[in-house]
Structure formats: structure tokens, C-alpha cells
Amino acid sequence: MAAAEPGVRGAVIRGAFYLWRGAGFVLARPILWPLLIWPMLINAAILAALAAAAVLWVPGLLDRLLPSPSGWGHLLYWPAVVLAWVLVGLLLVLTFYLSAILLAGPFYGRLSQRMLEILRGAPVETPGGLWFNVVAPALNTLRRLGWVVLLMPLSFVPVAGLLVGPIIGSFFVAMEFLDFPLDTLSPPPGFAARRRYAWRHRWEALGFGAMAMVSMAVPLVDLAVAPFAAAGATLFFHEHPEKDVGKSEMSESP
Numbered sequence: 001m002a003a004a005e006p007g008v009r010g011a012v013i014r015g016a017f018y019l020w021r022g023a024g025f026v027l028a029r030p031i032l033w034p035l036l037i038w039p040m041l042i043n044a045a046i047l048a049a050l051a052a053a054a055v056l057w058v059p060g061l062l063d064r065l066l067p068s069p070s071g072w073g074h075l076l077y078w079p080a081v082v083l084a085w086v087l088v089g090l091l092l093v094l095t096f097y098l099s100a101i102l103l104a105g106p107f108y109g110r111l112s113q114r115m116l117e118i119l120r121g122a123p124v125e126t127p128g129g130l131w132f133n134v135v136a137p138a139l140n141t142l143r144r145l146g147w148v149v150l151l152m153p154l155s156f157v158p159v160a161g162l163l164v165g166p167i168i169g170s171f172f173v174a175m176e177f178l179d180f181p182l183d184t185l186s187p188p189p190g191f192a193a194r195r196r197y198a199w200r201h202r203w204e205a206l207g208f209g210a211m212a213m214v215s216m217a218v219p220l221v222d223l224a225v226a227p228f229a230a231a232g233a234t235l236f237f238h239e240h241p242e243k244d245v246g247k248s249e250m251s252e253s254p
Contacts, residue, residue: 008203015174015207015236019215019225022232025115032231035111039104039227046099047223050092058088097216098145100226101176102138108230112180115234126184140179143191144172166213167206173216174198174209177229181237201240208236 026032062084101108109126116124175198182194189197198205212229216222 011203012207012210015204015209016211018204018208018232018236019211019229020232021235022230023224023228025235026111026228026231029118032111032114035107035114036224036227039100039107040223042104042107043096043100043223043226046096046103050096054088054092058085062088093217096222098141101141104226105180108177108180108227109183111227111230112234112237113184115231116181116184116238119235119238124184125186127186127188140191140194141176144175147172166210170206170209170213171198171202172209173213173229174205174233177208177212177226177233178205178237179233180230181234197240201236204236204240208232 026036062081113124113126175194178198179194182189182197208229212225212232215225215229218225
């Protein structure tokens with residue numbers, strides 16, 4: 001067991017560096033910058049809209065849901081306000097994340113395609129059409145979100161729950177960004193195949209997802225993290241190529 005620990009630790013660290021390696025790859029190639037700038041502008045617009053909504057509507061909504069306390073009610077009022085704002089903050093972060101992925105997703109997909117063409121020195125043909133570019137990625141995201149919702153109660157387990165939540169979130173984020181390079185396969189692998197691919201490389205995926213998730217929690221930095229994470233996931237996929245997905249798995253419907 002002790003001999004395995006350095007290998008696991010090393011894999012997690014290697015996975016974490018994929019984010020910064022992806023950033024370095026894109027920044028060193030001006031031809032890729034438009035695929036970085038447009039998602040950043042979209043993310044900034046989404047963030048501004050969510051911030052405006054929070055400032056304009058949330059205080060009034062909380063006033064209606066949490067009326068002014070009387071008597072002993074003041075002992076519970078402020079903890080309830082703090083909890084409500086925490087929940088609102090989590091909802092806004094989730095909304096920003098999902099909106100950024102879905103709206104800027106076509107740019108991330110194109111970024112993965114162009115990066116693979118540069119890395120391989122050959123054209124990469126990707127499936128086209130509304131289903132492969134919009135509908136299937138959205139369905140995969142919703143499926144992953146469903147798994148997160150099902151597994152999240154484990155995060156309330158005493159002591160162990162402190163690790164379970166971040167691990168689930170990190171793996172979810174890694175799978176989300178690995179979608180973009182996996183979508184370059186023809187035909188794209190099904191949801192179960194994607195999950196098995198990420199699980200096969202779980203320690204590196206965990207490190208990659210954890211670094212991306214922590215970086216996305218930093219204000220302003222979060223605007224650039226998503227395209228850099230898509231680039232990092234592409235390097236991840238290039239170094240763990242499509243033969244790892246398995247031919248039988250590639251034939252699944254999205």
C-alpha cells in the first residue's frame with residue numbers, strides 16, 4: 001500500500017498541472033487566442049448578469065421569505081439570513097458554471113479540435129450538426145449533474161463527508177471538460193464510455209478537476225479558467241488517446 005501512495009500522489013499532481021499546461025499552450029499560440037477571448041467575453045457577460053440579478057432581486061426576495069423577527073425570533077433570523085445568502089451564492093456559482101459551459105461550449109470544442117490538429121500535425125474531422133454540437137453535450141452535463149445530486153448526500157457523512165464533496169465535485173469538473181476533446185471522436189463516445197474513460201485515469205482526472213474547481217472560485221480568474229481547462233483537458237486526452245476509450249464504447253449513442 002505504501003508503495004502505491006507516491007504513484008497516486010504523483011498522478012494527482014500531474015493532473016493538476018494540466019490546467020496550467022493548457023494555459024501555456026494557448027497563450028504561446030496567438031492563432032488560438034480568438035477561441036480564448038470570445039469565451040472570456042461570454043463568461044464576463046454571464047457573470048455581470050448574475051451579479052446584477054443578485055443585487056437587484058435577492059435582497060427583496062429574502063425580505064419576503066424571512067420577515068422581520070419578533071421576540072425570540074431574532075436569535076434565528078441572522079443565521080437564517082447567512083444560510084440563505086450561502087445557498088444563493090452556491091446557486092449563482094452553479095448557474096454561472098452551467099451557463100458558461102453551455103453557451104461557450106462551441107468555442108471550447110473548436111479549441112480542442114484546433115489544439116489536436118496542432119499536436120498531431122493533421123486535420124481532425126469532428127461530427128457536425130445540432131445534436132452533436134449542442135443537444136448531446138447538454139444532455140451529458142445534465143446526466144453528470146444528476147449523478148452529483150445523487151452522490152452529494154455522502155458529503156454529510158461526519159468527518160469523511162469533508163472529503164467526499166470536493167472529490168465528487170472535482171471528478172465532475174474533470175469529466176465536464178474532458179467532454180470537449182472526446183467530442184472530436186467520430187462517432188463520439190456515449191456517456192457511460194466517457195465516465196469509464198475518466199475513471200480509468202481517475203487520479204490524474206481528480207487532480208485536474210480539483211485545480212480547475214479551486215481556480216474557478218477565484219473572482220476574475222474564473223473568467224479565464226474554463227477555456228484554459230478545456231485546453232488542459234485536450235492535452236490530457238492527447239496523452240491518454242482515444243484507444244483508451246475502447247472501440248465498443250465508442251459505438252454507444254450519446
